[in-house]
Amino acid sequence: MSLSAERILVTGGAGFVGSHLVERLLADGHDVRVVDDLSNGNETWLPDEVELVTGDLADPEIAAEAITADLDLVVHLAADKDASRDDIAQFQSNTTLTETVLDRMEAVGLDRIAFTSSSTVYGEAPRPTPEDFAPLEPISIYGAGKLAEESLLSVYGHSHGFTVWTFRFANVVGPRLRGAVVPDFIEKLRADPDHLEILGNGRQEKSYLHIEDCVDAMLHVIEHTDDPVNTVNLGTRTTTSVDRIASIVAEEMGVDPDRSYTGGDRGWTGDVPKMRLSIEKLAALGWEPTRSSDEAIRAATRELLTEL
The missing domain is CATH 3.40.50.720 (NAD(P)-binding Rossmann-like Domain)
Structure with missing residues (x-):
């Protein structure tokens, strides 16, 4: 088509x-x-x-x-x-x-x-x-x-x-993203660079594109x-945990906060704590992502730091 x-x-x-x-x-x-x-x-x-x-x-x-x-x-x-x-x-x-x-x-x-x-x-x-x-x-x-x-x-x-x-x-992450984990962490760390509250237990692990x-x-x-x-x-073939996202955001902001957790294996009612999609069908059509999940998070963090 x-x-x-x-x-x-x-x-x-x-x-x-x-x-x-x-x-x-x-x-x-x-x-x-x-x-x-x-x-x-x-x-x-x-x-x-x-x-x-x-x-x-x-x-x-x-x-x-x-x-x-x-x-x-x-x-x-x-x-x-x-x-x-x-x-x-x-x-x-x-x-x-x-x-x-x-x-x-x-x-x-x-x-x-x-x-x-x-x-x-x-x-x-x-x-x-x-x-x-x-x-x-x-x-x-x-x-x-x-x-x-x-x-x-x-x-x-x-x-x-x-x-x-x-x-x-x-x-999906990148510039203009709002109401999601990366901008949330950026805003929290700007308000208090010494402490970061994380929803759930931090071990939720998902794919980021x-x-x-x-x-x-x-x-x-x-x-x-x-x-x-x-x-x-x-999606991507890789995943990133919430704790890893916290580390990436902290690294990019040059801070080293203590962390606290709200507890439980998910951030909210209905949250799926582990997610990775098969992209074999997408690959068979001749398309592959250019960034891994970690790379997408890091790129989005750098982009969002310039606009938030």
Whole structure:
């Protein structure tokens, strides 16, 4: 599936992943529209030439303004992305949002959509976890919502003539990241360089993917797959523990804090303490990450230190 000078809508395009994707799409010669309510995003992260529709995409009027027949592809990132929320309202709002997007796309004859899902759909699965692992038993509301959205997208792919790309993300890090472990540690150590409180026991260990690799992998998969439903893990072959992240951040900041822990084997209700995705399917498509998990964390730390 060639991506050549297309007109693309990025929902949630003013956010962390979205704004980086928009920059890459523009650099590749595409015409880009963004729809974002700016609850998680920042308008200043968008280049001036981007057309921005500001508002809640769950509103049919906003959806009608943003999703038009002249588009070639929708990349759907808009969501409440707080994986630590244990709140059914998050499930309802995210699934309703995706339903609204699909309904509007079908109404205007648009049938290509890429969706950002999450490793949380797997729950506490054996590692490395392949895309065909079953049964999928998420342990968080966030993961349950992503799985429900994947299911709805699958119906549109198999029964409504859509082409769907579903990306199951590992943890993505880099510039503009907010509300995650690296910026959290930076902010805590700036406030008190002698002490760092760590959620859980510090031994949680996950895969971290740099945003540049993430965006590159997304576009590579879209260009090299065209089944009705294309589900692909995006991650690295390596993992990094929370304690190791603390060490990397401290090293980059030139501090040596004492550490305390809130206890337990996870940071919050629904946290998956160990996660590594199989990326064999991604590799078979000809793509490999350029940074290991540790390297992604270190690069992101250096980048975030210049902007936080």
